[in-house]
Amino acid sequence: MSKTLTRADLSASVYKQIGLSLQECNALVDSVIDEICTSLEQGDAVKLSSFGTFNLRKKKQRMGRNPKTGVEVPITSRTVLSFNASNLLKAKVNASLAGKK
DSSP states (O other), X not given: OOOOOOHHXXXXXXXXXXXXXXXXXXXHHHHHHHHHXXXXXXXXXXXXXXXXXXXXXXXXXXXXXXXXXXXXXXXXXXXXXXXXXXXXXHHHHHHHHHHTO
């Protein structure tokens, strides 16, 4: 089973690489994540060079179907968050996974 990367893992990595106190590293990681969230809440796209882009998309109302009963139900319009990985990130991931085979 693969491991999930958490905020604590990110903070620990910053702590090892930069040497700030662990408390400062936690604050730094939280600050970056908060800034990303604030930009998305304002409706802005967030582009992280060599990583990817977070976008908001508006989806229109549509008709869906309950898979158990087959009854049609309206699905309300909503805004969804999407992430598009950069070509560099895709290449790194694919190269890494190809090496594990």
